[in-house]
Amino acid sequence: MSDRYLTIADGDPRLNGFLLGETRDDGARPLLIQSSPDWTFEFVHLKDLRRPFWMLVWIRALRPDSLVLSVGPILGALGWLIARSQATGELIELKLACLTVIGILALHAAVNLFNDYHDHMRGWDLVREHGGARVISRGWLRAKDVHRAAWAAFLIAIAAGAPVVFSNFSSGLLLALFALVAVLEFAISRFGLKYRGFAEVTAWFMFGPLLTGGFMWAMTGQVSFHALALGAVYGSLALLCLHLKNFERILVDGRAGLRTWPVRAGFDASKTFTIFCLGLILAAQAFVFVIVDPAAERIVSILAVSLGMGPLASRVMKLKSPLAGRMHGLHRAGLLLAWLNLVALTIGDLIRNFTNGFFR
Template identity: 35%
Template sequence: MTKLKPWWLAIRPKTLPASISPIILGTALAYQIGFFDGLLFALALCCALLLQIAVNLANDYFDARSGVDTEHRLGPVRVSQSGLVSPEIVKRALIVVSLLAVAAGIALSWLSSWWLLAFGVGAVVAVFIYSGGPWPLASNAMGEITVFFFFGWLAVGGTYFALAGSINMHVLGFGTVAGLLSAAIMLVNNIRDIPTDSVAGKHTLAVILGDHRARMAYRLLLVAAILVHLVVSFPHGLISVIPLVFMAPLFRRLAVDINRLEGKQLNTLLAQTAKLELFYCLLASAVLVVI
């Protein structure tokens, strides 16, 4: 294994589209009403990517330190737990990436609005308390709510605000769809980990609901995302249905697969749900730009 391979595993590149797709959607919403700035867009993308990488490093470090990650883990390899990289080195990388995210956030705030700095500070704090601290959000049924807010309302709404200088319910509606799909990604992750999380004492939403009801909740998130999209897109006419038409087969397959896949098989569903969010944001963005 090359020296860079463990770090490639640590940043978990398959999770990165979930961080940039809401930024693209927020940008498309601003572009639709005549606001676009390439530099602000690039800085928003940098912030999102760096924060996602920081979250992944934080999860790797804190879960290894707390003993949550073991050799029985069903998800992707964690470099701290597996010994590929020492926890102390991962911690240093986490601090460096977080500082880079702060720098990008300050630049974005300076060029757009200092109100964005408050959101940025909240995002950085969330990186560390999501899986660390005395009351980790991820271990106390707050994972889905956290990603809904940060990958939905904050990512879409914050990007729109940075470009257009305002916010409205229409934008938050699209942010709600992105947030619901992000929450679905997190829920699949937690359904897969119910056996190991239960032993480790993590009280995720999936552990609390139980396997059957958690799978029902996943389907409800998909249905809710479809319904919210129809509501917020209604003013745009029939063209707004295009994303759902193209994605209907994927929605249907995921709704079926959640009932039949078990254990490590759920990693496939996790990846497919992430693709669902990416495709939705890209298709919705394309429609918004065209109309």
Template identity: 25%
Template sequence: MWNEKFKLWIRASRLFSITASGIPVILGGVLAVQAPEFNMGYFILSIIGIIFLHVAVNLLSDYDDFINKVDTKDSYGSSGIMIEGLLTPKEVRKGGIILFFLAGLIALFFSYKRGIVILILVIIGAISGYFYTGKPLKLKYRGLGAPVVFLTFGPLMVLGAYYLQMQEFSLKAFLVSIPLGLLTTAILHVNDIRDIQYDKRAGIKTLSMFVGIKNANLIYFSLIILSYISVIIMVFFKVIPYWSLICLITLPIGIKNIDRLRKSKGSSDAIAYLDQETAKLQAKFGILFILSILVSFVI
């Protein structure tokens, strides 16, 4: 019984998505790994904390989408746990709040050890996460999902993880956060493209609905391509090592995803799992990006 319940919570957590937050935090820490100030304990705890926060946001956003009738039996969003009646909305919300609380405890510890700046960054991240779909801001429902995801999963996480180690901000940390922020935004954006008809039915507004399907597709194409262009530019200006060009081996996956969206012609069925495929692209790209920086330290 407990084993089955555990499997339900794993499904509800949507663990496939945690690379979107884990990789930026790892990258921020890796940028400081050679410094005498680097603290491995803080590094590991920061990864645990961001996973707690990310899963909490997954659960709470699923709860909000279910309550607001954004996710229904015929839509593709969420884990489907509440729609199938496997967990109650009350259980899912409670799980999200507990994980939010645990992430908050870790944040308070870091704030005590590293100062007010960490606390400010954490508060910004917590507000962005909780009010992504939560009342009263409902950021996603007002077409602000994409910019919030870019800022949170790009600069905020990388800079925060770097500051945790070094007690200072870095232009390099900001710049290297850009390609990851772009790819993570692409995950959310293609999800919104797929769900346009369901979101419209629920009476909410996303960026894809504001700009129209053609422009929404163009934005997705741009997010993917610009992530690679940004790496090339940073290598050219020696912001990152030439080893980082290894990320380009994932470009065919990006092109394949772009082509799938282009051929879908507005069909939700044709891109039912394109958000997950984009998440896999972000994970592969991010892992190679991190490895390229680590290799540059020893070669």
């Protein structure tokens, strides 16, 4: 019989080591191919793993495309605060703002890494499945290294966030609470909101008004309606991305009995909900950039995002099957839209603040 595979039961002393990525005596790395009723590993030699260059693997592990969801609201709020400071004369501590951006980026990266690590250790991330960065499941990185990196990123987040917390304790506490909830829910599914159909609402609030409002509070000691309204734009983008992520997995989750929102709503309703999310983004943008704070430079983002929405909406409405090839990459398409929004908005803010003389 081939020694390529090994099955061990729960409680086997070797289990934890293999899950963490310890190689066999002959140097073969264990890949998890089944986790129920027992744990089955496939042992593959490192030379057969077809690993990309190590730096690319680590970049992939951080899931940089998803970072837009947390850094976008901060940069969006920062751009507006700078423009506002030109008019009101209030001071923006750019050092503190930079630390917040670094802290949020590091926290989000930590969440991504913790998420991959915990999914793997629970046996949810099998070699033939998709979702997450899949750097552990494919044997490109050892789980224990990913775990260490997650802690390192988390410590960076704490180090960068500490001055923000101490500069304004109440708002800092709010951001710290955000960090705690983000880690517990999105990294280790502590509350299981995803399976209760509430994750989308949580994501809208956390990556939207909570982040923009919390950031403004930390920077200025107050929260304005504008900041919260701006949060609605980013929250809606996060809502779209999370929905598309769950929608991509509708068949797998449905068959596993997981009650995510797309599973509850059904295939056609999920398509409609995608269009609703797109409408929500446009409506929020129009509300903020046309009514609350009209600025020609920012309206460009409405145009850019509208252009990006067309292909996505058309793609979603043409879907005929939960296993259709076009289902793949929907989440990524949502993130692309978020990046488009961020880039367009940042360019708009740079133009506005440049013409206002901020950079002089």
